Amino acid sequence: xxxxxxxxxxxxxxxxxxxxxxxxxxxxxxxxxxxxxxxxxxxxxxxxxxxxxxxxxxxxxxxxxxxxxxxxxxxxxxxxxxxxxxxxxxxxx
Numbered sequence: 294x295x296x297x298x299x300x301x302x303x304x305x306x307x308x309x310x311x312x313x314x315x316x317x318x319x320x321x322x323x324x325x326x327x328x329x330x331x332x333x334x335x336x337x338x339x340x341x342x343x344x345x346x347x348x349x350x351x352x353x354x355x356x357x358x359x360x361x362x363x364x365x366x367x368x369x370x371x372x373x374x375x376x377x378x379x380x381x382x383x384x385x386x
Contacts, residue, residue: 330376
């Protein structure tokens, strides 16, 4: 009876370990990337001015930028955006 209780945590741990192993394999296969451009876009929370920032963010997203972080300000937010490209291994000379 007691051994059955012990087997359940072991099985749960094994499945967690297997999932971690799969995640590690996925990460190893993932292509390394490097940041190629960075952009800060401000959005003012004003009914007449917010559209300009919104448009700039949407254009940056369509150009391949990703939102990295946002900073709240007294009158709006500033979005920190970055563009990434695959890292090409440098050839040895």
